[in-house]
Amino acid sequence: MSDIRYYITGHGLGHASRSCQIINTLRRRHPEISIEVVSTAALWFFRGFLDPSVSVRPLALDFGVLQQDSLVMREEETLRTYRAFFPERQRLVAAEAASLRSEGVRLVAADIPAAAFAAAERAGVWSVGISNFTWDWIYAGLAERHPGYDDVLASLEDDYRRTDRLLRLPFHAPESVIRTIEDQPLVARVSTFDKGELRGQMGIPLDRRVGLISFGGFGLKEFDPTPLGRLTDWVFLTETALPGAPGNLRPIPSGRFFYPDLVKAADVVISKPGYGIVSECLANDTACLYTGRGDFREQALLVAGLHRYGRAREISNAELRGGKWRDALELLLQQSRPTETLAGNGDEVIANRLAQLVRGSGEATP
Secondary structure, eight states, X not given: OOSEEXXXXXXTTHHHHHHHHHHHHHHXXXXXXXXXXXXXXXXXXXXXXXXXXXXXXXXXXXXXXXXEETTEEOHHHXXXXXXXTHHHHHHHHHHHHHHHHHTTOOEEEEESOXXXXXXXHHHTOEEEEEESOOHHHHHHHHHHHSOOOHHHHHHHHHHHTTSSEEEEOXXXXXXXXXXXXXXXXXXXXOOOSOHHHHHHHHTOOTTSEEXXXXXXXXXXXXXXXXXXXXXXXXXXXXXXXXXXXXXXXXXXXXXXXXXXXXXXXXXXXXXXXXXXHHHHHHHXXXXXXXXXXXXXXXXXXXXHHHHHHSXXXXXXXXXXXXXXXXXXXXXXXXXXXXXXXXXXXXXHHHHHHHHHHHTTOSOOOO
């Protein structure tokens, strides 16, 4: 039995990353509140970053956006897949509602599978969303290019209307069907180490520039790292070993480093605009060289935040995949630091709010 059942979309790692940060803070500040996670996000990620007292149950209540790799979305296939999911969705909502009732769960939190809110309402349990967007808003962007999926959008909107409130994160969508919205500070994992100490642990001389190549759970296909070998004053950290990679590309030892420490150790993170990596670049004061990920609605919000609160520069998909980074890296490192800052204690604020809601003192209504 648990006080909070926390549903997390399996799309990428950004949702799981910020959810783990919130849950860990909640367990540390309010250890009397028990939590169960329901998600199809990578189990190795939860094992590495989630408080071990929190159980994880694999279950898919949504699909996010299907992707070929980190940069290429399978748009219409995503819409078709969610439509095909309708019968299974009905069964899962009924089963989860029964489970919520039988186990005495007091609060459903979700980032941000829509069906979780339908299950919570059927069970008579308060529910709260935690995100900067809801999937109906993302899917509406896909449906503009692939008409004929009004039933998919209607289903998602109907589910989201069933939640009691949205704890809305920065870089948020301009609209939401959720009626009650409470804006929150940024949620980000922050390194507590000194940059020089981290580089010493990795055996990287302090006079070398460090780039962290970060493409999350989807990876990067059709990438030629060979030209990076000519950037002899740089060391590039990679998530996996790349066949034929030059000597200045070093795979990160599995399980050895906390990922925000790698972000802190780097001069530049090379990535696509995703909430997890954007927030960690901002929180750890690391510049970001980013490339577009198609016409994904969230992207413009994250890019605007990067430029407003951090140091950022765009590179084309072709230049990125071809390893033609020299000019962009040099220009990025010449940028001055921004004058605006963004509060980064969202995990603490949201953890306290969830504790308040569990105790029934948060003005939520079942």
